[in-house]
Amino acid sequence: MTHDTFFATAPKGIVDLLARELSQMGAHHVKESRGGVHFGGDLETAYRACLWTRLANRILLPLADFAAPSTDALYRGVKAINWSAHLSAEQTIAVDTNLSNSGITHSHFASLRVKDAIVDYFQESQGLRPNVDRDAPDIRINCYISANQASLYLDLSGTSLHQRNYRLDAGPAPLKENLAAAILLRSRWHEIAAAQGAFIDLMCGSGTLVIEAALMAADIAPGLTRQHWGFVNWQQHRQSIWQRLTAEAQYRRDKGLKGLPVILGFDNNRRVLEQARANADRVGLSHKIQFAYQDIFTFRHDLPTHGLMVSNPPYGKRLAKSGELPTLYKALGALIKAQLIGWKAAIFTEDPALGKHMGLRAEKLHTLYNGALACKLIQFDVDKSRFYRNGRLPRILEPDEISPQAIMFRNRLTKNLKQVSRWARKSGVTCYRTFDADLPDYVAAIDVYQGADDQTQKWVCIQEYEAPANIDPGKAKLRTQELVTVCKAIFNVNEEHLFYKTRTRQRGDSQYERRDTSHEFHQIREATAKLWVNFEDYLDTGIFLDHRPLRQTLKEQAADKTFLNLFSYTGVASVQAALGGATKTTSVDMSRTYLDWAKRNLRLNNLSTDQHELVQANCLKWLTQQKAASYDLILVDPPSFSNSKRMDQAFNVADGHADLIRNSIRLLRAEGTLYFSTNLRKFKLDRRIQDEFNVIDISAETIPVDFSRRRNIHQCWQLSR
Numbered sequence: 001m002t003h004d005t006f007f008a009t010a011p012k013g014i015v016d017l018l019a020r021e022l023s024q025m026g027a028h029h030v031k032e033s034r035g036g037v038h039f040g041g042d043l044e045t046a047y048r049a050c051l052w053t054r055l056a057n058r059i060l061l062p063l064a065d066f067a068a069p070s071t072d073a074l075y076r077g078v079k080a081i082n083w084s085a086h087l088s089a090e091q092t093i094a095v096d097t098n099l100s101n102s103g104i105t106h107s108h109f110a111s112l113r114v115k116d117a118i119v120d121y122f123q124e125s126q127g128l129r130p131n132v133d134r135d136a137p138d139i140r141i142n143c144y145i146s147a148n149q150a151s152l153y154l155d156l157s158g159t160s161l162h163q164r165n166y167r168l169d170a171g172p173a174p175l176k177e178n179l180a181a182a183i184l185l186r187s188r189w190h191e192i193a194a195a196q197g198a199f200i201d202l203m204c205g206s207g208t209l210v211i212e213a214a215l216m217a218a219d220i221a222p223g224l225t226r227q228h229w230g231f232v233n234w235q236q237h238r239q240s241i242w243q244r245l246t247a248e249a250q251y252r253r254d255k256g257l258k259g260l261p262v263i264l265g266f267d268n269n270r271r272v273l274e275q276a277r278a279n280a281d282r283v284g285l286s287h288k289i290q291f292a293y294q295d296i297f298t299f300r301h302d303l304p305t306h307g308l309m310v311s312n313p314p315y316g317k318r319l320a321k322s323g324e325l326p327t328l329y330k331a332l333g334a335l336i337k338a339q340l341i342g343w344k345a346a347i348f349t350e351d352p353a354l355g356k357h358m359g360l361r362a363e364k365l366h367t368l369y370n371g372a373l374a375c376k377l378i379q380f381d382v383d384k385s386r387f388y389r390n391g392r393l394p395r396i397l398e399p400d401e402i403s404p405q406a407i408m409f410r411n412r413l414t415k416n417l418k419q420v421s422r423w424a425r426k427s428g429v430t431c432y433r434t435f436d437a438d439l440p441d442y443v444a445a446i447d448v449y450q451g452a453d454d455q456t457q458k459w460v461c462i463q464e465y466e467a468p469a470n471i472d473p474g475k476a477k478l479r480t481q482e483l484v485t486v487c488k489a490i491f492n493v494n495e496e497h498l499f500y501k502t503r504t505r506q507r508g509d510s511q512y513e514r515r516d517t518s519h520e521f522h523q524i525r526e527a528t529a530k531l532w533v534n535f536e537d538y539l540d541t542g543i544f545l546d547h548r549p550l551r552q553t554l555k556e557q558a559a560d561k562t563f564l565n566l567f568s569y570t571g572v573a574s575v576q577a578a579l580g581g582a583t584k585t586t587s588v589d590m591s592r593t594y595l596d597w598a599k600r601n602l603r604l605n606n607l608s609t610d611q612h613e614l615v616q617a618n619c620l621k622w623l624t625q626q627k628a629a630s631y632d633l634i635l636v637d638p639p640s641f642s643n644s645k646r647m648d649q650a651f652n653v654a655d656g657h658a659d660l661i662r663n664s665i666r667l668l669r670a671e672g673t674l675y676f677s678t679n680l681r682k683f684k685l686d687r688r689i690q691d692e693f694n695v696i697d698i699s700a701e702t703i704p705v706d707f708s709r710r711r712n713i714h715q716c717w718q719l720s721r
Contacts, residue, residue: 005029006046007153008056009036012369014182018055025049044241047231050156051223051245054181054216057160060142060153068150069103071113074143077150078117086154086235087139089128093118094137096155100146114143114152138233158230165225166211166283174205175312175348177222179370180212186366186377187346189308193217196261198307200340202296202332204265207276207289209310214263214285219256221249225283260288262304268295296331300596303339309382312348326357333358336380337387338520345380352376361386393500394477397485406482409442413490420706421448430455430525431545432706437465444483445503447545448491452523452530459522460491461499461535499535523604527552529575530604532597542570542597546713547637550675550702554633555580557673561632564588566619566664571598573635578607582633585612588619620651623663632672636664640680653678658686665693665719677702677716685717694720 010018012035019037023030025048029040036056039045050059063086066077087093095111095118104110118141119129140155162178175183184190189199199213215222224246231237267273273291280286294301313328329347336345337359347355348368355362355378363386364379380386402410417434424432435446444464451457462483467476480500488498521532526548533541551573554563558580565574568587571594578585587598595614602612615622619638638660643650653660657678665674675698689695696718700711707713 004040004042005038005062006041006049006156007036007038007060007062008049008053009058009060010056011176011179011182013367014055014178017182017185018053021053021055022049025052043236043238044245046156047242047245050161050229050231051221051249053161054185054212054222055178057162057178058142058155058157059161061156063141063152063154065149065151067148068145069148071104071110074104074110074145074150075113075117078114078143078152079121081121081152083118083121084125084235087130087233088235089122089126089130091138091233092131092133092136093139093141094132094134095141095143097143097145100144101148102145103148104145110143110145114141136228140230154230154234156229156231156234158228158232161223163226164215164222164283165227166279167206167208168279168282175208175370177208177212179368180208181216181222182368183209183310183312183346183348183377184213184216186368187308187310187344187379189213189310190216192308192344193261196259197344198262198264198304200264200266200303200307200309201311202266202294202299202309202335203311203313204267204273204276204291205269205312206272207265207279207291209312210263210265210276210289210291211280211283211285213308213310214260214280214289215283217256217263218253218260218285218288220253220283224249224253257288261307263289264303265289265291266294266299266301267291268293296328296335299335299339306342307344309336309340309343309345310348311346313354315350325351325354329354329357330359333360334520336360336382337384340382341384343382345382347378347380348375349378350375352378359388361388393495393498394481394484396488396495397481402482402485403478405439405441405479406486409439409482410486410490412438413446413486417490423705427705428527429548429704429706431543432704433545434706436707436710438709441479442483443467446487447541449522449524449533449535449541452525458491458493459497459499459535460487460493461501461541462487463501463503463539465503501539503539521600526572527555527576527579529572529579529601531572531575532570532600532604543572544569546704546707547573547677547702548704550635550677550716551576553702554635554675557633558582562586562630564631564634564664564667566623566634566636567638568594568598568614569637570594571601571614573637574598574612575601575605575607577633578602578612579605583611586615586631587613588615588617588622590616590618592616620656620660620663623660623667626667629667629669629672631667632669634664634668634672634674635677636660636674637677640678640683653680654683657683658689661689661719662692665721668721670721672720674719675716676719677714679714681712683715685715689719 008018015032015037019030019032022037022039027039027041027045031038046059064081068074068077095114097107097110099107123129142153142155144151162176164177201209204210265276270293276291277286280289360380362378363381366377367374368377413435420432420434430450433447437443444462447461449459464480484500521534524531524533531543533543535541554573555576558577561582563577563582563585565587568589571587574585574587589595595616598614599609602609638653640653661676668674698718699715702716703711
């Protein structure tokens with residue numbers, strides 16, 4: 001008996017992909033229909049579909065079609081089939097029935113009638129009857145009844161083909177394997193893998209997407225590790241065909257693994273990462289897939305230069321109710337924009353509105369079904385031309401909306417800019433302040449940053465001081481809009497180069513805390529140094545512009561000397577000292593984020609971290625652990641107040657500076673110099689320090705021209721033994 005037609009069932013939304021897949025396997029007369037794909041071919045074609053399909057749920061062999069308006073008609077139609085051609089009376093069976101617009105209303109009763117007809121066929125013809133085994137039958141029969149027409153199939157698969165036999169453990173809400181494969185095919189992973197592009201899942205869970213990506217890239221048949229097939233106990237099974245197909249699949253697997261591109265899976269749940277590793281091991285890919293613990297908010301990992309990133313971010317009632325999901329998507333988008341330029345990316349989500357928080361313009365949108373739930377696959381080309389800002393600027397006003405006070409502000413800013421920019425050009429200064437709360441209605445600092453290698457590239461950063469509680473909120477909002485509107489016009493920058501922040505009263509280390517997750521860094525220049533700045537993620541940008549003269553002094557004095565930078569922030573002073581010829585610099589800070597930033601600044605200037613040391617430590621504690629006086633130059637620029645959880649106790653510069661200076665100067669060589677700086681307005685240097693050491697107040701000479709309108713921006717002293 002020959003067979004030339006089959007039916008492959010598939011989840012809603014991927015039937016077109018399945019039709020294409022079957023055609024590529026050599027099937028003919030491929031036709032999409034509701035719930036699956038009809039296709040033609042010989043028995044080898046059906047076996048190949050069982051072994052190689054990444055998308056189908058089942059491969060079914062049609063047995064009969066007949067009218068079934070009632071259970072009696074169903075019984076008669078089933079009993080008329082020659083069941084001896086398919087199974088023996090000694091074998092076990094199971095029946096699954098699906099109903100749609102049928103006069104038969106109970107699927108379980110319909111299954112019983114199908115089973116009765118098969119049993120009675122054998123009882124009457126052989127005096128024996130097959131038994132029922134719902135869990136592991138020898139033969140599984142599928143019955144579909146629609147509009148009173150019954151279609152009966154023998155299930156060649158046995159169990160659903162989405163079960164690859166590798167995922168014994170899964171994290172919360174795992175994707176089915178064939179849905180994961182559909183996501184990858186929609187994202188064109190097969191093309192990217194062929195070009196040796198890498199694959200990354202930044203939130204991989206138990207690893208389904210990662211493992212399916214590896215199977216696809218290595219040309220591994222997804223059914224190769226399955227233990228049970230529905231056709232094995234079928235009377236017409238051809239074992240020789242099956243053995244040849246599995247041998248071919250094994251050969252293709254061995255060959256494909258040799259050219260597998262980089263496959264990476266990351267997650268912040270160590271337990272599910274262990275499950276992912278175990279799942280990969282069961283399919284023989286543990287040595288080919290790299291899994292690592294990473295959190296998208298603190299992600300640090302070297303990544304390949306091109307490829308595809310696909311993730312299915314977590315979604316749950318708790319996350320949605322707590323409002324964490326927009327923050328999660330925002331951080332994911334920021335990470336993609338920062339580290340995956342030139343890549344393709346895709347996000348599978350239940351709520352497509354969340355994708356808007358990523359700051360990326362979508363290229364394509366596909367609907368795929370996770371069970372009955374319609375979800376969206378959002379695809380991106382990670383290119384800067386497709387980025388948009390996470391945070392929105394205050395509204396830009398029309399000219400007739402500007403108040404008389406705003407015209408005064410515009411005139412003042414124009415005058416300041418003319419004076420300061422002229423001075424900056426003559427002095428070789430490329431980043432400077434143009435306005436610093438010069439008018440009582442516009443209490444803001446406005447800074448200009450020029451690009452390191454292209455001075456026509458310009459960014460403007462507005463930091464407005466929070467309005468007092470007694471100011472009408474509507475009036476305060478208008479002032480903010482006027483600030484931004486006037487700056488956009490005066491500086492002639494587009495909105496992507498204009499940044500607005502609100503400065504509130506700072507408590508503890510809050511000025512150093514992360515405010516956003518753009519991960520967007522830009523290169524600027526100070527004298528001969530190139531430096532990285534960030535206008536969105538933190539209140540400060542990574543460089544204190546008012547310390548420019550002090551850094552120049554350190555650079556001029558650093559030749560052939562050792563330099564210690566305490567509370568080093570992003571290491572700008574260390575970079576300047578190193579470029580001035582310091583033989584060694586040591587930068588100490590508690591923040592790993594800022595030390596990583598300092599490392600990037602050093603590397604940007606071709607300075608080795610072997611010669612220029614970065615130390616993550618509490619400066620107060622670190623000082624007490626040092627023995628030798630080994631530094632020629634020391635900069636101490638502490639926060640006004642810190643109650644960081646990484647410190648044993650809170651630090652207040654007004655009360656603690658004396659001991660801090662004593663412990664610091666202890667590390668100073670005999671002829672060395674220490675510079676102490678603070679931006680605490682009402683700070684007074686301890687009289688005892690002035691008695692114990694040589695102290696010179698150099699505050700005035702360290703205030704640059706662009707900050708001269710506010711002489712109390714900082715205080716600074718030069719100390720020696």
